Amino acid sequence: MITILRGSGKEVLIDTEGPVVIIGECINPTGRKKLVSTLLENNMDYVLELAKKQIDEGADVLDVNVGFPGVDDARLLPETVKVLQDNFDVPLCIDSPNPAAIEAALRVARGKCLINSVNGEERSLNALLPLAREFGAAIIGLCMDDDGITHDPEKRLSIAEKIIERAIRAGIKQEDVIIDPLAMAVSADPRACIVTLETIRLVHQKLGNNITLGASNISFGLPDRESLNAAFMAMSIYNGLSCPIANPEKMTAIVRAADLLLGRDDYAVRFVDHFQQKQL
Numbered sequence: 615m616i617t618i619l620r621g622s623g624k625e626v627l628i629d630t631e632g633p634v635v636i637i638g639e640c641i642n643p644t645g646r647k648k649l650v651s652t653l654l655e656n657n658m659d660y661v662l663e664l665a666k667k668q669i670d671e672g673a674d675v676l677d678v679n680v681g682f683p684g685v686d687d688a689r690l691l692p693e694t695v696k697v698l699q700d701n702f703d704v705p706l707c708i709d710s711p712n713p714a715a716i717e718a719a720l721r722v723a724r725g726k727c728l729i730n731s732v733n734g735e736e737r738s739l740n741a742l743l744p745l746a747r748e749f750g751a752a753i754i755g756l757c758m759d760d761d762g763i764t765h766d767p768e769k770r771l772s773i774a775e776k777i778i779e780r781a782i783r784a785g786i787k788q789e790d791v792i793i794d795p796l797a798m799a800v801s802a803d804p805r806a807c808i809v810t811l812e813t814i815r816l817v818h819q820k821l822g823n824n825i826t827l828g829a830s831n832i833s834f835g836l837p838d839r840e841s842l843n844a845a846f847m848a849m850s851i852y853n854g855l856s857c858p859i860a861n862p863e864k865m866t867a868i869v870r871a872a873d874l875l876l877g878r879d880d881y882a883v884r885f886v887d888h889f890q891q892k893q894l
């Protein structure tokens with residue numbers, strides 16, 4: 615299955631059979647308070663620097679999240695989207711729990727964005743599916759609903775099915791729904807990773823949709839996060855993860871390695887190319 619996203623210039627194909635697409639996570643105030651403080655001062659240098667760095671390091675799509683306590687992201691999110699699209703042509707993934715902020719961002723965005731995110735709650739489906747339809751956006755569907763988060767992979771699968779059904783009924787194509795099986799901290803729940811891997815396998819085999827997740831969630835609260843993230847990334851890609859939200863500075867090499875090992879990088883062209891760029 616292929617999901618097409620578009621930026622102000624560039625088109626990105628996310629193909630369940632093709633190489634993994636990286637959604638850069640770094641435009642996010644988690645651990646980067648400087649992001650919101652500079653944006654609020656109308657200083658765009660830092661957000662542009664984060665965007666350029668991620669694209670140079672292998673991001674195909676940029677996640678954009680400017681949510682922070684006390685910030686009006688219905689104003690700040692569209693402004694950030696505008697600045698990014700005036701300077702870069704890659705597709706954007708609009709990340710906010712606030713439907714008003716997502717709508718405001720979609721109104722100013724060019725191309726075909728990814729909405730991050732919709733979930734199985736009635737309130738979420740009713741607010742966001744009509745917006746996706748109106749603006750021709752793709753959506754990320756999180757495997758949680760009005761009953762919260764389940765630890766049963768079969769139940770997460772049925773929430774994914776429900777989101778896809780409701781999206782189709784709202785006039786959105788099945789391939790424009792990218793499923794997020796939910797990755798949670800293994801420090802808080804020893805089975806968190808296994809539940810996610812099994813959900814990825816089920817969604818990939820039974821529904822065939824593209825799959826994303828926040829790849830660094832798994833290692834919250836632990837030392838040596840990079841080793842954990844790398845092990846998780848490799849196992850997730852083998853099971854069907856096709857477009858992780860990750861820090862390209864740390865994860866592009868692992869993603870290229872996984873693509874090569876899984877026969878999606880003939881003659882190791884992309885792997886070697888990334889290695890050589892790192893040497894420059």
Ligand code: THG
Nearest residue numbers: 639642644645730731754794827828830831859861
């Ligand atoms: N699913 C979906 N969207 C998501 C998530 C998800 N969006 C947000 C988040 N999870 C993914 N994005 C991030 C962004 C930053 C960090 C983790 C996940 C992060 N930042 C560092 C820290 O807090 O220490 C600081 C920056 C750094 O050094 O890299 O960890 O699950 N659909």
